[in-house]
Amino acid sequence: MEDEGLPAVLVSGFGGPGGVCEDHLGELRKHFNLIGMQEFVGNKTHLGAKIRAVLIWGGKPAVTEELLRSLPALSVVASAGAGLDHLDLKLIASFGVKVANTPDAVSSPTADLGMALLLAAARRVVEGHQVAISPDTENFAMNWMGQEVTGATLGIVGMGSIGYRIAQRAQAFDMKILYHNRRRRKTEEEDAVGATYCERLDDLLQQSDFVMVAVSLTPQTRGLIGRRELRLMKPTAILVNIGRGLVVDQDALLQALQTGVIKAAALDVTHPEPLPRDHPLLKLKNIILTPHIGSATHQARRQMMENLVESILASLNGLPIPNEVLLK
Incomplete structure (x- = not known):
């Protein structure tokens, strides 16, 4: 059971090739009410107003203009990894939403x-x-x-x-x-x-x-x-x-x-x-x-998850965001 009192965070899914790593779900659920894309699409009006952050794992979910318009309470997009080519930074910034990534990990x-x-x-x-x-x-x-x-x-x-x-x-x-x-x-x-x-x-x-x-x-x-x-x-x-x-x-x-x-x-x-x-x-x-495994170690993926949690919590609490991506 998800804790409805925790801030809602949108993720692509749980486990499998495109979802958040199952090993990390327990830790993430200590801090957030995780909402998968499938659940969100089935109830956009109700869930969209609650979601405060989007956690991107493996480039998913895609942050489109349609998605941004459906998330009026969105504060931050936190993306695992260093690359940002999957994000339209100007578009995201135009909605007043911040971006963070995990380059050090x-x-x-x-x-x-x-x-x-x-x-x-x-x-x-x-x-x-x-x-x-x-x-x-x-x-x-x-x-x-x-x-x-x-x-x-x-x-x-x-x-x-x-x-x-x-x-x-x-x-x-x-x-x-x-x-x-x-x-x-x-x-x-x-x-x-x-x-x-x-x-x-x-x-x-x-x-x-x-x-x-x-x-x-x-x-x-x-x-x-x-x-x-x-x-x-x-x-x-x-x-x-x-x-x-x-x-x-x-x-x-x-x-x-x-x-x-x-x-x-x-x-x-x-x-x-x-x-x-x-x-x-x-x-x-x-x-x-090799199948894009540059960061594919247990230690790096754990640090990535911890960095994402830190950035999301900082944003939701009005604190400086670690690894915030500033629009140039």
């Missing part, structure tokens, strides 16, 4: 995954696993080789909190670190990780053995890595994308992987997600794909 696990993908692609871990377990394998080829990571040049596209943590990890591999960002980091921050700023993305692409894409999706970054950019990369280079699928032109990437323009790729993000089951990227041997 996702930075370290996403950086961990970025390095995992880089290492897996470099050393052909997935291909090697298939060779090792294949019933047709009779011996291991001495000349079956991958790329060396230690001492290689890593180009990080997007030196935000995730990109910076990647640089910290890459230091342990004695990598030469280049980065391209909207704004240059402070000198002391660069020195701390041994990173060199590339004002021109082209310079980074031409010099890097590995290119790690860690930018959020904006109108400026959509299609940032396209046919021209891929051709600037070394033919031995490996592309890793942990940002958003639309930052990379997938048709151009497919052609680059098929024709040897670059050596390999590892993607945690695509567009759409998942890719259609007959998509040609799925048939390539020189690509690794």
